[in-house]
Amino acid sequence: MVKYTGDNEEWNKNWQSRSEANYIHWTKDDPVNQIQLAFRNHWELFNTFMSSKLFNKGKRVLEVGAGRGSLSAYFSDAGYDCTLLDLSPDVIEIAKNIYSSNDLKANFVVGDAYDMDFEDNSYDVVFSIGVFEHFEDIVTPIKEQVRILDKGGLFIAYIVPEYQDNVQKKYNWINELLKGYESNLKTDTNSQSKEEVYRSDRWSEKYLPVMKQMGLSGISSCGTYPLPMISHSIEFPFSLMPEKSELALVRHFKEMLSKNTKYDHPWMCEEGYGNSFVVWGYKD
Ligand SMILES: C[S@@+](CC[C@H](N)C(=O)[O-])C[C@H]1O[C@@H](n2cnc3c(N)ncnc32)[C@H](O)[C@@H]1O
Numbered sequence: 621m622v623k624y625t626g627d628n629e630e631w632n633k634n635w636q637s638r639s640e641a642n643y644i645h646w647t648k649d650d651p652v653n654q655i656q657l658a659f660r661n662h663w664e665l666f667n668t669f670m671s672s673k674l675f676n677k678g679k680r681v682l683e684v685g686a687g688r689g690s691l692s693a694y695f696s697d698a699g700y701d702c703t704l705l706d707l708s709p710d711v712i713e714i715a716k717n718i719y720s721s722n723d724l725k726a727n728f729v730v731g732d733a734y735d736m737d738f739e740d741n742s743y744d745v746v747f748s749i750g751v752f753e754h755f756e757d758i759v760t761p762i763k764e765q766v767r768i769l770d771k772g773g774l775f776i777a778y779i780v781p782e783y784q785d786n787v788q789k790k791y792n793w794i795n796e797l798l799k800g801y802e803s804n805l806k807t808d809t810n811s812q813s814k815e816e817v818y819r820s821d822r823w824s825e826k827y828l829p830v831m832k833q834m835g836l837s838g839i840s841s842c843g844t845y846p847l848p849m850i851s852h853s854i855e856f857p858f859s860l861m862p863e864k865s866e867l868a869l870v871r872h873f874k875e876m877l878s879k880n881t882k883y884d885h886p887w888m889c890e891e892g893y894g895n896s897f898v899v900w901g902y903k904d
Contacts, residue, residue, distance in 0.1 A: 644718045646693030653866035657873055658845060661887035662749065662778065663694040665844065665898070668885050669774060670745070674838040674902035676772025678744025684733045684765060685751030689715045693724055695745075702726040703743075705736065733761045738768045747776035750896075752827070753819050759830055766834040769903040775836055778844065780896040782821040787893055791848035798861070802852035824891060827899045836901030845896050846880060846889035847873050 651657040669675070679700045683692040686704035688711065696702045696719070706712050709730045716728050731737060733751065746765045752758055765775055824841035831839050850869055853859040860866055877886040891897045 644688050644693055644722065645690035646697070646722075648697065651870055652863070653860050654847070654850065654869050654873060655860070657870050658847075659690050659694070661845075661877070661885075662691055665885050665887045666691070666747065666776060669776060669900050672774075672838060672902065674772065675774050676744055676770060678770060678773065680743045680770075681745040681747070682738070682743045682768070684736075684746065684748040684761070685754075686715065687711050687750075688718055689726065691747070691749055692726060693719070693722070696724045696726050700745075703729060705729045705731045705733070707732055733764065736764055736768060740767055741770040741773075743768050743773060744770055745774045745776070747774075747778070749778040750780050752777050752779045753781045753822070754817055756818065756820070758822070758827065762827070762830050763834050766831075766836060766903060771903055773903045774900065775831065775903070776898065776900045777827065778896060778898045779822075779824075779827075780819075781823065782819050783892065783895070785892070786895060787846055788848050788895060791850060794848075794850055795852070798850070798852035824897050824899050831899065831901045835904050837904050839899070839901035841891065841897060841899040842883065843889040843891035843894040843897050844887050846887070846894040847876060849895065 645655045645659040647656050647660075651660050670677075680703075681692065681695045681700045682703045682705060683689060683695075684705050686692055686706050689696075689702075689704040692702045692704050702725070704712070704715055704726050706715070707730070712728050712730050715726075718724075719726055719728075729737075733748075733755075734757075746769055748765075752761070755761060762775075762777075769775060828839055828841060850861075851859055852861060861869075880886040880889065883889065
């Protein structure tokens with residue numbers, strides 16, 4: 621069986637081919653673009669998981685498949701002892717530079733989520749964002765992450781599967797329209813071909829029994845990111861539009877979120893509606 625299709629070289633090329641690889645989605649100030657708004661909401665959502673009585677309230681945090689470490693930056697800024705692990709040496713170098721230019725502290729490790737060189741029980745939070753959907757075998761990395769969690773430690777996986785009918789579907793016409801403008805202006809700096817990596821269409825129901833089997837309790841899941849991604853380059857949805865357009869979207873999206881009062885946090889939604897879903901649990 622293929623362990624993961626995104627091998628080291630593929631991920632390295634993927635990072636090298638992206639002109640937006642050098643900026644981080646973390647900000648101390650009010651978010652000024654939709655991706656910063658998304659990461660601010662991921663952070664707030666993760667804080668609701670950390671407010672559980674089941675969590676040991678420890679400060680040792682590992683991000684698996686960290687990329688530039690946009691979410692770890694929130695943990696680091698809040699005083700957590702952060703480690704960023706990624707298979708791609710290139711992105712670990714990028715992350716080091718970004719952290720040092722933003723005065724953020726962390727440990728950086730090139731490593732494989734399937735076999736991590738960390739002691740048992742050595743972290744209080746182990747999380748990943750946009751990583752599990754690239755794995756065919758999810759059992760081994762879940763087992764690895766639970767192994768290194770301490771008692772009362774929190775496991776979080778934020779997963780972006782192949783979804784057909786989510787919130788994005790209603791808004792794709794805007795992206796098509798923006799793409800037309802962009803190609804006309806010929807200002808697209810992201811037009812290089814993107815390295816294709818494997819993406820699964822598994823929903824949370826496939827993760828929950830594995831998490832239980834590995835010794836997690838208080839296991840939960842929900843849909844998340846209940847907003848569309850609006851971009852002239854939806855293949856690279858993190859490509860930013862001009863500042864004023866991004867600011868207008870942030871204002872509009874905040875308004876939309878303020879009306880989503882059905883859940884513990886407005887970033888939560890029904891699974892299948894948002895762009896992604898999240899699963900979490902605490903080590904017994
Ligand atoms: C879609 S990116 C997400 C990056 C980051 N979490 C973020 O939120 O921006 C997936 C990351 O997982 C990393 N990755 C893929 N397979 C991995 C593995 N087996 N072990 C560690 N990292 C891996 C890739 O190099 C890439 O940086």
